[in-house]
Amino acid sequence: MLRLVWGILFTSFCLYTGWVYLYCDEEAKTTENIHPAVTEGWNLWQQNNCQSCHQLYGLGGYMGPDLTNIARDSTKGKPYMYTFIKHGTGRMPAFNMTDDEVYRIIDFLEWVDKSGVSQVPAEAVHWSGTYIIDK
Amino acid sequence: MPLHIRLYTKFVFLLLLATLVFGLFSSWAYLYPEVFNKYLPFYQLRPMHTSAALFFIISAATLCIIIFHKNTIGRDATTGIFEKTFITTWVATILVIFIYYSFKKFGGREYWEFPAWLALPLLLSWVLLMIGYYKGWLKCADKKPLYIWMWSTGILFFFITFIEQNLWQISWFRQSFLRELTVQWKANGSMVGAWNQMIYGSSLFLMVMISGDKTIALNKKAFFFYFLGLTNLMFNWGHHIYNLPAHGAIRHISYIISMTEWLIFISIIQSFKNKLEEARKLRHLLPYKFLVASEFWVFANLTLALFMSIPAVNRYTHGTHITVAHAMGTTIGINTMILLGVLGYALDIDKKINTGRKLFTRSYNLAQASLLIFWLSLILAGIIKGYRSVTLNINSFQQMMEPVNNVLKLFAVAGAGVAIGLGIIVVQYWQSMSDSNSNVKDVK
Numbered sequence: 192m193l194r195l196v197w198g199i200l201f202t203s204f205c206l207y208t209g210w211v212y213l214y215c216d217e218e219a220k221t222t223e224n225i226h227p228a229v230t231e232g233w234n235l236w237q238q239n240n241c242q243s244c245h246q247l248y249g250l251g252g253y254m255g256p257d258l259t260n261i262a263r264d265s266t267k268g269k270p271y272m273y274t275f276i277k278h279g280t281g282r283m284p285a286f287n288m289t290d291d292e293v294y295r296i297i298d299f300l301e302w303v304d305k306s307g308v309s310q311v312p313a314e315a316v317h318w319s320g321t322y323i324i325d326k
Numbered sequence: 327m328p329l330h331i332r333l334y335t336k337f338v339f340l341l342l343l344a345t346l347v348f349g350l351f352s353s354w355a356y357l358y359p360e361v362f363n364k365y366l367p368f369y370q371l372r373p374m375h376t377s378a379a380l381f382f383i384i385s386a387a388t389l390c391i392i393i394f395h396k397n398t399i400g401r402d403a404t405t406g407i408f409e410k411t412f413i414t415t416w417v418a419t420i421l422v423i424f425i426y427y428s429f430k431k432f433g434g435r436e437y438w439e440f441p442a443w444l445a446l447p448l449l450l451s452w453v454l455l456m457i458g459y460y461k462g463w464l465k466c467a468d469k470k471p472l473y474i475w476m477w478s479t480g481i482l483f484f485f486i487t488f489i490e491q492n493l494w495q496i497s498w499f500r501q502s503f504l505r506e507l508t509v510q511w512k513a514n515g516s517m518v519g520a521w522n523q524m525i526y527g528s529s530l531f532l533m534v535m536i537s538g539d540k541t542i543a544l545n546k547k548a549f550f551f552y553f554l555g556l557t558n559l560m561f562n563w564g565h566h567i568y569n570l571p572a573h574g575a576i577r578h579i580s581y582i583i584s585m586t587e588w589l590i591f592i593s594i595i596q597s598f599k600n601k602l603e604e605a606r607k608l609r610h611l612l613p614y615k616f617l618v619a620s621e622f623w624v625f626a627n628l629t630l631a632l633f634m635s636i637p638a639v640n641r642y643t644h645g646t647h648i649t650v651a652h653a654m655g656t657t658i659g660i661n662t663m664i665l666l667g668v669l670g671y672a673l674d675i676d677k678k679i680n681t682g683r684k685l686f687t688r689s690y691n692l693a694q695a696s697l698l699i700f701w702l703s704l705i706l707a708g709i710i711k712g713y714r715s716v717t718l719n720i721n722s723f724q725q726m727m728e729p730v731n732n733v734l735k736l737f738a739v740a741g742a743g744v745a746i747g748l749g750i751i752v753v754q755y756w757q758s759m760s761d762s763n764s765n766v767k768d769v770k
């Protein structure tokens with residue numbers, strides 16, 4: 192009996208895992224192969240550990256702001272991002288990056304921005320407590 | 327206690343001390359970056375702290391299983407060889423990881439921020455652990471008590487989730503940001519469930535040993551809660567990514583499954599009276615104190631988690647220090663407490679700490695009281711940030727964070743209390759090992 196319950200749960204877990212990999216991002220089927228510049232920026236993001244202070248979709252460290260949608264903020268823009276990343280601030284350290292590397296990170300952040308909005312709008316909250324997010 | 331296990335125990339204690347020291351430094355580097363940025367910036371200290379914490383928890387969980395192995399599922403001539411090679415490769419890789427960190431060489435994902443290739447030796451050593459463990463497990467034909475189920479589940483799921491956690495290295499997973507993030511947090515969420523299985527298993531084993539009552543690891547209710555835990559491990563990782571515009575079903579499934587945890591909540595309240603009685607009988611035992619503490623922290627963190635699991639509430643708590651309260655509340659309050667209890671039992675500290683008993687009790691009380699302030703201040707910091715960013719919609723980050731950072735000063739002070747309290751206890755454990763014979767009695 193115990194083995195049966197375990198087996199059923201484990202099988203469901205495997206099926207769910209496969210489903211999640213394939214269908215969690217419904218539109219992924221139509222996305223073209225990700226641009227190498229983005230991948231490079233993503234790797235730089237990890238190598239410089241930006242995630243220890245910044246969040247993407249609220250996930251990461253909490254010393255700095257969430258950067259998921261900084262690319263669509265019309266008051267900021269590329270030169271603004273460039274200045275922060277290249278020179279740092281009092282609180283954010285400067286990373287010795289070449290201009291090229293800084294722009295790859297910006298490419299990555301622009302790509303992240305296209306995937307959706309981090310802050311869930313109040314209208315998306317369903318009466319049952321869950322969200323219904325329109326893309 | 328064989329030499330390799332003694333050395334591994336000392337390594338585990340060093341990891342805990344490192345966690346405390348790096349945690350303390352991180353809290354200062356957060357508050358005063360002007361001072362720290364040049365030599366020990368937050369982005370270096372945070373991974374050192376979180377990796378030390380995770381490696382401490384996972385190493386200590388495996389250590390407890392290795393120690394209790396011989397009394398529960400038996401060993402053969404090769405068990406020792408697998409254990410030793412596991413310990414050697416595991417410890418060596420962790421040391422290399424910290425060398426990389428000290429040179430600011432990163433490359434991995436959250437909590438596992440080391441260059442990605444180092445995941446390979448970690449995985450390899452885990453496989454060795456698995457072979458050694460499951461060989462004994464296969465031979466043990468009789469009805470297995472629940473703690474053996476839990477250890478076996480934990481070891482297996484750590485293996486699965488560790489691989490999953492590294493899938494980002496395959497480019498297909500990186501073609502969609504939503505997919506990559508979903509898989510990453512699916513793995514992270516379930517991995518916490520995996521080490522909880524290992525640790526709760528050892529805590530159950532400890533209860534069997536000190537109460538002498540074998541039925542608590544065999545009864546139906548205990549198995550019911552094991553399966554409930556397993557279901558949550560498998561399907562309740564979605565609360566990390568409620569705000570992600572991924573497939574809605576992930577959100578709904580996680581929300582529904584997480585609400586089954588109310589059953590645990592109710593059961594804790596129901597058994598409260600029995601617990602008090604048990605506590606009256608056993609409270610003179612030092613390791614038992616840690617189990618009492620862990621039960622308080624299970625209750626506190628479960629209450630918090632139940633609210634955070636409602637997406638409408640999560641909208642305010644996600645991305646704030648409430649997440650940190652949840653993370654450290656559980657890893658310190660539950661995992662570390664249980665591990666200190668179980669290791670204290672294995673080291674027979676009740677007999678070894680004689681003259682130091684008063685100091686032990688004081689340190690224990692200091693750690694618990696500080697942890698409560700530490701936890702509450704993180705929650706308060708999170709509430710303020712949630713209110714200011716979601717409700718007031720304050721745009722300037724500096725302005726929004728100002729009152730939050732003031733609360734975090736209290737957090738840093740309380741953190742020092744946690745570090746001193748736990749630090750003294752670890753040093754006492756260490757000293758007690760100088761003339762140690764392990765205390766593991768037979769259960770069969």
Ligand code: HEM
Pocket residue numbers: 243251252253254345346349350351352353356372375376379649650651653654657658662737738740741742744745
């Ligand atoms: C056994 C003890 C400890 C364990 C197991 C532990 C574990 C953790 C974990 C898992 C995180 C990641 C949290 C997240 O990402 O949400 C974290 C973050 C952190 N911990 Fe600890 N911790 C411990 C003790 C301490 C102490 C004593 C301090 C001192 C104040 C401290 C300060 C911090 C700080 C500042 C962060 C970063 C939070 C941020 O990103 O803003 N920790 N810890």
